[in-house]
Amino acid sequence: MKALLIGMGTIANDIRSLLENRPVELCGAVVHRDTDREADIPIFSQERLEEAAEGADVIVECAGGAAVRAYAQRIAAIGKPFVLTSVGALAHQPTAQVLLDMPDLVVTNGAIGGFDVLRSAALLGFDRVSITTTKKAPTLIQDWMSEDERTRLEQLPEGQTARVFDGDPAEAIEKFPSNLNVATALAWATAERDLSDGRISPESLRASLARVRVELIGNGSDDPTCHDIEAAGPAGDFTFRISSAPSPHNPSTSALTAISIVGDLLDLAGR
Template structure:
């Protein structure tokens, strides 16, 4: 019997993920299903062999699944993720920014289901995680640069949004946010999941919820609108008793949506394969 993998969402990330998982699907080892808001709209784009379901009765689909993968955004992760955990299913979380909200964080970490966090468009978590567990980090910072137009948000004043859209190559880059991951994810939910993932990776030992709360206070985030940016980039700096570390990641856009990093689905596929080997299916 194939491993039943349920996707919550089937947008750019879900569609790219489906392509990456074709070896498992074509061999019959895995069967993919997806919960979407509008089945007809997704079918018109092509289901890619994924069995599509509307949101009605999604809870039963979760209970029947062996693994559940969230790839629908921070809001959906907050609404649906806790219910997956509550019925004892493993949840692979893509929209890691959901962990920045205390109420959601508590529900996602309380079990009985297990939470698996994807690193997204950045890496180096083996080294940073080890340093964090050894209390070897005092400061952690991430600076993310993206194309200016991709950072326009509905809450922005008209003149602020227009100024970002008007930036042209050669213009000076503009820092649109500086602060902690929780505030960053509230203002830019689709752009700084990596900052919360970094806090998760460097949280250290102890109760996960408490450790993550401390780590979210330590990590500093800078989000820059760069009119010369062709690729999204993430610069990480970490320092403490374990040493000083600098890492830079530049990710190509998704083939499904240029506003989404292609590395997100790649990272998700890697995480899902690792989780599937240890899951009680």
């Protein structure tokens, strides 16, 4: 099976390493603009997306939510299986509508696990779903923050924490676009599959996004990112804590992201 990457950053490099000696071949990568970087796979500018996809069996996005919003319509028109990594794009309603219409959309688990259990339990629905993500405080600083807030996070003493957000995934993605894909992924995993073919409708996804409670905590210590997930409903009460190792290429990216993508690709290759 041949896969086309969208993006050539940390996640793409991790995928390339993990796919060595496995039954999935990378046939190229699409980047935002022409580049003269050296690579062992063909590199295409975004204007050549359709050309690049001709030799692919599956398209894999690892370029961020902005790329998903920019290319979603074109990827849908290509009509090949699509692996979505920047799950936060599902919180943007126009983009979600395009993605959910794709018959072969694969939403990767990304940096967290336990979603197989939650997907099963979602058949009976959930009364409550929440996620608390704790990250190093300086990594949460955003341009829109006041000078006092930025200073507070930069100088947060070791051993102390500070709450920086409490709300729903759509607002979380808007305010912290590079930090909370996982919250939207949780909404996806706990949404009711209400269409006749087992897929999720835009209405069901919106309801799930509205139900999920998101809390973002800045940590003054040098501990790795941690996600605490709770869900409760007729199928039972579920609690998960995930604290994964960083990518060997970039300490701010979870190694589990690429691992999850490669797992999805191997599943597709085995069909």
